[in-house]
Amino acid sequence: MNSRAATDERAVPATPFSHNGIAFGCDYNPEQWSPEVWVEDVALMQEAGVNLVAINIFGWAQLEPRPGEYDFTALDAIIDLLHSGGIRVNLGTGTSSPPPWLTTLHPEILPMAEDGTTRYPGGRQAWCPSSAVFRERAIALVEKVAERYGSHPAIALWHVSNELGCHNALCYCDDTAAAFRAWLQARYGTIDALNAAWGTSFWSQRYGQWNEILTPRLTLSSRNPGQALDFHRFSSDELLDYYRRETAVLRRHSSVPVTTNFMVAAHIKNLDYWSWAPGVDVVANDHYLDNRLADPLTELAFAADLTRGLSGGAPWLLMEHSTGAVNWQPVNLAKTPGEMARNSLTHVARGADAVCYFQWRASLQGSEKFHSALMPHAGTDSALWRDVVDLGAAIDRLGELAGSAVVADAAIIFSWQAQWAADGESRPSQEVRYLDQVLALYRALHELGITVDVVSPDADLSGYRLVVAPALYLVTDEQAANLTGYVAAGGHAVVTFFSGIVDEDDRVRTGGYPGAFRDLLGITVEEFFPLAPGRQVALDTGAAASLWTELLRPAGAEVIASYLNGPLPGIPAVTRNAHAAGTAWYLATALEAGALRDLMRTIAQQARVTAIGPESDGSVEVVRRASATASYLFIINHGGMELTLPATGHELITGEPVGRVVRVPAGAVRVIREDTAS
Structure with a gap:
């Protein structure tokens, strides 16, 4: 039996999954x-x-x-x-x-x-x-x-x-090694192309034949x-x-x-x-x-x-x-x-x-x-x-x-391939982990009551008012052009440190960091200055930051915040750049949670992003689902106090009508079919 026979054959087309209700x-x-x-x-x-x-x-x-x-x-x-x-x-x-x-x-x-x-x-x-x-x-x-x-x-x-x-x-x-070699041959075609992609001239790693690869x-x-x-x-x-x-x-x-x-x-x-x-x-x-x-x-x-x-x-x-x-x-x-x-x-x-x-x-x-x-x-x-x-x-x-x-009009870009590369060995700081940075930006928007779609770097971004790219270390030319084109067409983007650094082969993009996003952001970074664990730096906005700083110089971007101390006093930490019809922000450090939330509030307001729910410490979730004929407001109260929020319609869990406001007890959930006029 051929274990890798053609597998996309559909002798019997699949019907879509359906269910009566949830x-x-x-x-x-x-x-x-x-x-x-x-x-x-x-x-x-x-x-x-x-x-x-x-x-x-x-x-x-x-x-x-x-x-x-x-x-x-x-x-x-x-x-x-x-x-x-x-x-x-x-x-x-x-x-x-x-x-x-x-x-x-x-x-x-x-x-x-x-x-x-x-x-x-x-x-x-x-x-x-x-x-x-x-x-x-x-x-x-x-x-x-x-x-x-x-x-x-x-x-x-x-x-x-x-x-x-x-x-x-x-x-x-060994079975995996044989399959890996076959996969590599299909990807690269020649051993020379593989050597170029892996940079095997380093440490005398150059391969002469496929069977040398483990x-x-x-x-x-x-x-x-x-x-x-x-x-x-x-x-x-x-x-x-x-x-x-x-x-x-x-x-x-x-x-x-x-x-x-x-x-x-x-x-x-x-x-x-x-x-x-x-x-x-x-x-x-x-x-x-x-x-x-x-x-x-x-x-x-x-x-x-x-x-x-x-x-x-x-x-x-x-x-x-x-x-x-x-x-x-x-x-x-x-x-x-x-x-x-x-x-x-x-x-x-x-x-x-x-x-x-x-x-x-x-x-x-x-x-x-x-x-x-x-x-x-x-x-x-x-x-x-x-x-x-x-x-x-x-x-x-x-x-x-x-x-x-x-319903969402903001998006965060997430990439498993960027995670694999960014979290690998021999990087500037083992304290910087990809998912931590993604979740930090997500948390800021979450606490602002903003619903977020999480999308691929290849996704169509045109429907969003704000797109955030946290620590997008590895990015292809096409993915970089996708985000740049979105901003050029009038979009608002936020890019954070350790983004755009390498291409799909984990090869550093030369000419200054952040590589693929330099022109979009209107900056050039000469060198990374990671911070030791537990160390903070102060910004001239009153904010504190940790983990990372970098020697950045504006190349058209406006400076929003600079370091007061640390290894780079006076150097920009947050910038904003007008790019064609849109705006691109850059965060060169890891702002503490409150400062990050405050900055993202400002950015979201400028991008005209609608917060569906109130600001909270994350204990309140308000999310809207909608169809062609109805919309439904979910209010999830993880906190210890009753909430009162504006709403009009019919609450589905209790079966009660809702006029003007809905009360959500501590630890409870309410789902309101909203009046069409609300």
């Missing part, structure tokens, strides 16, 4: 329970309002207990049981983790870490994405599943594998940045190729739409989902509140906005999140009363047309036995279960807004 669902692992429990579970799902259930996510060992021997008895029964209960099925292909017999027969499929050691079975995703043996056995299983259920009326969605690349995105084994395992020194960047690109493409291979099988047997669950979250960064999104019939994401972060709520909103960006503004599916604690953080915090609903409805406010959880019933054994679920260990006589039933009813009452779109 889907409310979960993962279900019936293999962990007896058939008697299945019957009880379906009845309880109906009570809770669950109407979309993902099954067979980790079903391989049950479906194929021995090589080539398939048993679909249990899966047949559970699909029929769910269907008879009026519950739609999101059917997994079952390939996410190989069964023990496969890794025993073929230990060569096991992944290798960057230190050259093998990672063994006993967890999940114990497979190399480039393994031809794994692909052959996995695709054989998908063929059987698709043949059997491709036309089953219960199947509403195909779920390819599970969280692809969560653990095994980067494999460094995966970037750990070295005694820092590694070649071009090789590391391309390895990230390859690894994302390799798993995408695998996804497409499964999808091609499903297409031959079914017209049901196909997706896989992305992992758009702060701690996941190995897949370039801008390249993945066109291959799914509906974008789906898994997101878990990350209490390791200083500000998990901002990251929650950002992840939802980025997922909407991947969907091109169209509604998307929240495939997994948690009712309470997870099991994989150092301290797994339970959610406080109302927090589950607020987290869920934040996703709905920002474009999700499905709210699904991991998982239905909390496991009794295994690594996830202390992971929360819709049905907790305590059973139905519990506060959590009552909250689940209440949330299911609320989701049902919001059904009319399904298909509506989020």
